[in-house]
Amino acid sequence: MFGFRAPLPREGQWLELDGERFWLAWKAHAKARRMKLLVGSNGPRLTLPPRTSEKAALAFVDQHQEWLLNQWRKHQALQLPELSQGAVLSLPWLGQQIPVQWLQGRALQIVRQPEQWQIHTGARSSDSQLRAALLKTYREFGTAWFRQQMQPYLAGMPKAPSALQVKPLKSLWGSLNVADVVRLDVALLLAPEPVAEYVLVHELCHLLQRNHSPKFWREVQARCPDWREHRDYLRQHGGGLKAEARCLFG
Ligand SMILES: [Zn+2]
Numbered sequence: 001m002f003g004f005r006a007p008l009p010r011e012g013q014w015l016e017l018d019g020e021r022f023w024l025a026w027k028a029h030a031k032a033r034r035m036k037l038l039v040g041s042n043g044p045r046l047t048l049p050p051r052t053s054e055k056a057a058l059a060f061v062d063q064h065q066e067w068l069l070n071q072w073r074k075h076q077a078l079q080l081p082e083l084s085q086g087a088v089l090s091l092p093w094l095g096q097q098i099p100v101q102w103l104q105g106r107a108l109q110i111v112r113q114p115e116q117w118q119i120h121t122g123a124r125s126s127d128s129q130l131r132a133a134l135l136k137t138y139r140e141f142g143t144a145w146f147r148q149q150m151q152p153y154l155a156g157m158p159k160a161p162s163a164l165q166v167k168p169l170k171s172l173w174g175s176l177n178v179a180d181v182v183r184l185d186v187a188l189l190l191a192p193e194p195v196a197e198y199v200l201v202h203e204l205c206h207l208l209q210r211n212h213s214p215k216f217w218r219e220v221q222a223r224c225p226d227w228r229e230h231r232d233y234l235r236q237h238g239g240g241l242k243a244e245a246r247c248l249f250g
Contacts, residue, residue, distance in 0.1 A: 012024050013026070166185075182204070
């Protein structure tokens with residue numbers, strides 16, 4: 001560029017998309033004819049033609065937030081490969097990384113031991129079968145874990161939930177339906193324990209208040225004083241947790 005640099009109104013801006021905060025770098029480009037947004041390996045960037053005003057650039061970014069968010073999601077999904085046999089040395093479980101031992105066996109089997117997980121893969125087992133088996137394991141142990149966590153909270157409840165299900169949920173973290181079934185996202189098992197517990201408490205409190213009124217939040221507060229912190233964690237890292245779950249479980 002022979003040392004030529006078009007003047008830049010500012011270096012970039014912070015953006016908050018899908019609960020994640022990231023830096024959008026602004027780059028001046030002498031030959032650019034119009035503003036352009038791009039999500040690349042260096043993160044998102046905005047290309048500006050010479051003499052673009054700060055106001056016009058901010059308005060452009062504002063108009064294209066939705067598009068940028070979609071690109072950002074696609075980019076993140078591309079960065080994480082789907083789980084394949086032998087590909088990882090550990091697996092996330094409630095904020096910890098559990099070592100994984102890969103073994104050749106006759107059939108696909110996942111054995112959870114206290115210190116590590118053994119994954120036996122057969123000669124004919126496919127990666128998609130592996131991901132399905134892993135999902136089954138997480139659902140099974142996740143259900144048991146949530147049930148255990150639930151016990152102390154039931155004391156102050158008018159009734160217990162009729163069922164507790166752990167499964168992949170697209171956008172929600174949990175729900176309580178009219179039949180009092182609690183559903184929890186399997187991706188919560190990739191989050192720290194107190195965060196997963198908060199979502200459980202949140203859904204249980206809907207047995208008392210089927211809304212998000214101040215009364216409801218007082219019930220949550222009484223059982224989980226740090227709920228704001230956990231809610232913020234999900235806002236900030238939730239997209240990443242759900243993306244990781246899709247890679248692990250398909
Ligand atoms: Zn709720």
